[in-house]
Amino acid sequence: MSSCAPAKNGEILNKELLSSPLFVCVIYADKIALAKLSKRLSCAIKTLPLRVKLIFESDTKKAIEAGATKECALEIDGKIVFDGEFRAEDIEEIFKGLL
Secondary structure (H helix, E strand, O other), rough: OOOOOOOEEEEEEEEOOOOOOOOEEEEEEOHHHHHHHHHHHHHHOOOOEEEEEEEEEHHHHHHHOOEEEEEEOOEEEOHHHHHHHOOHHHHHHHHHHHH
């Protein structure tokens, strides 16, 4: 992905990197925050050698069941890594640690 733009539900970012690892990320937030946070995520990973499949979830009950305690959260491969709003720099550091 060459520019930062809000992603779509189910979209795979950096999909052209076929030999790179694929991470599944769920963003738990309301619909307005989903657009903002998906844009941050796409900015954070655009230069990293990995792919990310994005799933959007705006159901509060599902967010609570996943372990979220704030209005928005980010889950990577089944684990909540941010509970609350997150910055692109934070996301980039998390993924660098996973590579």
